[in-house]
Amino acid sequence: MAESDIDEVSQARAELLCFLVATVAASYSLTHEWRVDHVVESCRIWLRRNHLWMDWLERVRLGQLALKIANRDLKGAGIAVRQSNVQALFTGDMQLNYACTVVQRMMALCKEAL
Template identity: 85%
Template sequence: MAGADINEVADASDARAELLCFLVATVAASHSLTYEWRVDHVVESCRIWLRRNRLWMDWLARVRLGQLALKIAKRDLKGAGIAVRQSNVQALFTDDMQLNYSCTVIKKMLSLCKEAL
């Protein structure tokens, strides 16, 4: 349950779209490096992002968002003309592993994630 200084992620919030984008970027980057779709990476990435942003999300909502992130990464990125390659993984994130919003791929990915919600 959310603490006094931790806010819940609202269904229609920008934070929800940013979290989804972070999960999609993380799982797509992981896949480009390992050629595996790692659910454990989605779970851990969600925990990291929520903790870093001092936000809380119900476990079932996290599961659903994680499933959506995997679906987008597996099926929707390519259809939207978004390719995550080993050579551009580093550009997706800042030095402290946050989304690099100046990256064109992240901008497109965030737009796709907003549409998916």
Template identity: 75%
Template sequence: MDKLDIDEIPGARADLLCFLVATLAASHSLTYEWRVDHLVESGRIWLARNLIRMHWLDRVLLGQLALKIAKRELKDAGIAVRQSDVQALFTGEMTLNHASTVVQKMMKLCKESL
């Protein structure tokens, strides 16, 4: 099956950004480190799961934006991810849990950042 470009799918870029932000925030709340390796692998996983391709430079730029949002803008927006919140951010299949109010707030912030 051929992969579609990320910009051919409405909302895909915002969904990937939010997934990366949630992954970074979750990882930080558990390890107290900003793990760039988790960011890179999470991006690869999301793209493969959704059968989407994205130019490597766009992935780098989106990853940098995700790190900026996770490090600075979540706190400024009043979004805190505690260890007890981590499981609620994701479904059992490790996709975003769009029913979570924290994910909804993150998605709004991500859409505004694009």
């Protein structure tokens, strides 16, 4: 695999992880429950939207990592996802809003975690 391919794969994994973290954090702020089913479905949606495939075990690992980051690491990094700012995390077509400071900070955490 060429170095540029490895960089693309690493970037895609970071984007997927960040999407999962944002989704589970948003879901928690709205329902006050850590919903594994939301992580699973969000992973499927993101992979399908980006025309990518990922082994089931890797999906499970990223999902578990997303839950850990959302549950513990966001608070430790001073990132709070409240009901009032959930909408700012996503664009109109439910993709990450990279212009949002919270998303930028989440992405930094996700890249660090990988």
